[in-house]
Amino acid sequence: MSDVIELNEIEALADYQADWQRLLKVTPGGSFFRSLEWLQVYWKHFAADQKLRVLIVVDRGEVTGIVPLCVRRIKSKYGLCRILTFPFDDWGSFYGPVSASQKTTLCAAFNYILHSRRDWDLIDLRCVDSAGFDGGETEQALHSEKISFETLLWCQTAYVDLKQDWDQYLRSRSSRARKTYLCSEKRVQQEGKVKYLRYRPAGAENGEGDPRWDLYDQCEEIARQSWQGRSTTGTTLSHASVAPFFRDAHERAAQAGTVDLNMLYVAGRPAAFNYNYVHEGLVYSLRMGFDPRVSIKGAGCVLMGRMIRDSMQRGDRILDIGPGSLAAKKNWYTSVENSYRYVHYSATSVTAKLMQLSHQFADWYRDRFANESTDQGTVTDYSKFSATWR
Known part of the structure; x- marks a missing residue:
């Protein structure tokens, strides 16, 4: 016993x-x-x-x-x-x-x-x-x-099965979902140079525990400028009641090698973020948002698509987009x-x-x-x- x-x-x-x-x-x-x-x-x-x-x-x-x-x-x-x-x-x-x-x-x-x-x-x-x-x-x-x-x-919660290639996944989406994504890519690229950045440190034990506060601060600022800045739920990245908790968790996650921070820049400006945790190929999407001041319709959609494609190429297994709001996630998930x-x-x-x-x-x-x-x-x-x- x-x-x-x-x-x-x-x-x-x-x-x-x-x-x-x-x-x-x-x-x-x-x-x-x-x-x-x-x-x-x-x-x-x-x-x-x-x-x-x-x-x-x-x-x-x-x-x-x-x-x-x-x-x-x-x-x-x-x-x-x-x-x-x-x-x-x-x-x-x-x-x-x-x-x-x-x-x-x-x-x-x-x-x-x-x-x-x-x-x-x-x-x-x-x-x-x-x-x-x-x-x-x-x-x-x-x-x-x-x-x-x-x-x-x-x-x-909504899952995306990442154990497939991007073309296969895109073909499995509805015609409306495919059109929305491809049109968003075209529209955003017309606004200027598009850069996708993914920061996934391997952890302090591998010499990669830098929290990259510059990137995290960009995520927080985007959240502050978006609808999340007006949210009263107390769960958004920039909300005063939980922002210190998120920052402490970010620092520890970077040291543990579980941070997965995604940014989309358009014409040199931070336009959207997707902040995740990752462990053994399981990616959890904690918070996401886009900056309405960078008035580019579809920037968040472009970031999500590029992130999913990159995860597939990296060999990740599952993207958990998070619980709730399933209707807003239907273009992406492969299972509930x-x-x-x-x-x-x-x-x-x-x-x-x-x-x-x-x-x-x-x-x-x-x-x-x-x-x-x-x-x-x-x-x-x-x-x-x-x-x-x-």
Whole structure:
């Protein structure tokens, strides 16, 4: 049986940095979001009202898995609720343990959680791609440990399959999408010299950890001048509430070799950016934007096309354009992937029981009224009636 070590202080995780890096390299669907570097930056900026519970799984003296968790206290219409969840907050599309074997690691973690102090009302694991890299192992681990749970569709993200050549990909697009892209290329080139720049440092251990703040500042300035500068969501690159977090994450990502920064210049001026993280050929598009002051219709479209083409030539595997706004991404994606949420309710918590009844009602409502047909099949939008908390 595996041993589990629980760590509650972010500083204590530094002792496991080498193990974390080793395991991330073999984690299916691993990304910068699952790295220790990202967690350290995230915790620095968003630790308020959260308690860290990172579980280190050890088998015969060797660290075989890491499960980052936290307990978050949030208000619900049923009172204060304590949620044991991933320290993630939907910054990317998918999350999970750091391990070559998700199921084995999660089984050890679940067993430990059920037999340790109960400081939570719900176990709420979100952003699990059960049909993708997770391969159903989260669900298998819950069944193995005899943990009752509900499965809810959480969100959908758009993928571009990069394991093909550009001409093949372009032919697979609709005639309207092809025309839009080709016309955008022609229009932008008429405005002056077009330059595409991609900055993807190999990381500090390879002598390439320079954050290139000049390029990052250009991305931030474009975001500030675009609609993002007026956004009140608090998630855009230039928003005052998160800009320091993004900058800290950028510096650590550059050192880790996971930055993928794309710029399009037209007539010598920065016109559009696409800021990504990359890990083992998986590219995640974190933020993108174009500068309306450089009044070139289609600059963002040109940048996206050139970035996809370059990724194919580099041998990248998948571009995750990010969750939401699927209609705006339909010209590009080759598939839509679901992420799920697994919820277990504590049998001793009144709040948890009320939450469970709320979700049961939501299930009934969904089955009777709320199935929505999309071009990807029938998808239930839980955000309309069952999102008692986020």
